[in-house]
Amino acid sequence: MVKSQERRTPLWALMLATVWLDIVFVPLFLVHIESIEPVPGTHGAYGNGIIHANYTHSLLGALVLSAILGAAFLWRWNRRSCVVVALVAFSHWMLDLFVHRADMPVLPGNAGDLMLFGLGLWQYPLVVAAMECALVIAGAWLYWRAARSLTFPEGTGKGRADLVSILMLVFGIAVLAMDVIS
Numbered sequence: 001m002v003k004s005q006e007r008r009t010p011l012w013a014l015m016l017a018t019v020w021l022d023i024v025f026v027p028l029f030l031v032h033i034e035s036i037e038p039v040p041g042t043h044g045a046y047g048n049g050i051i052h053a054n055y056t057h058s059l060l061g062a063l064v065l066s067a068i069l070g071a072a073f074l075w076r077w078n079r080r081s082c083v084v085v086a087l088v089a090f091s092h093w094m095l096d097l098f099v100h101r102a103d104m105p106v107l108p109g110n111a112g113d114l115m116l117f118g119l120g121l122w123q124y125p126l127v128v129a130a131m132e133c134a135l136v137i138a139g140a141w142l143y144w145r146a147a148r149s150l151t152f153p154e155g156t157g158k159g160r161a162d163l164v165s166i167l168m169l170v171f172g173i174a175v176l177a178m179d180v181i182s
Helices: 011-030 059-071 079-099 108-113 125-149 158-181
Strands: 035-038 049-052
Touching: 011 059, 011 079, 059 079, 125 158
Parallel strands: none
Antiparallel strands: 035 049
16 A cells, blocks of 8 residues: 555565564564463464564564664665655554554563553454455555556556566465464
């Protein structure tokens, strides 16, 4: 959706931004700084995990990591594109707010043992999977519509827009399917 309004910001940077918090989560998970535990009585599959991402998914941590990602491109792009990348990165936290159980702290490391955020939609995995699928489809369609509206020299561009849109759709649904069936 953002790409249709921010055509100067590269698609790859926007795609990276959407998963930035999870990219930083992976090495912290591998060294046991952050963790995932199954909800009691489940095997921890899609939606059935309590995520202890107390650094990457804390409110302050997400803001700082988003700002770092945006600032990383200042040397190359205009300020507006960098702010857009940072906002897209932080949107991950905003969307996680709806699906996570109350496991996202305010401060990194849950310093101060303050309130934890999360509305818990993952308790309803089929509902969340349908919502995520709808977001993937809507995103691919919005990208396709924006890319097709650009003016290209005769015989170029529109086919590439179609191909990229189809690839976004297929890979987005494939990743979602792998999450759901794991």
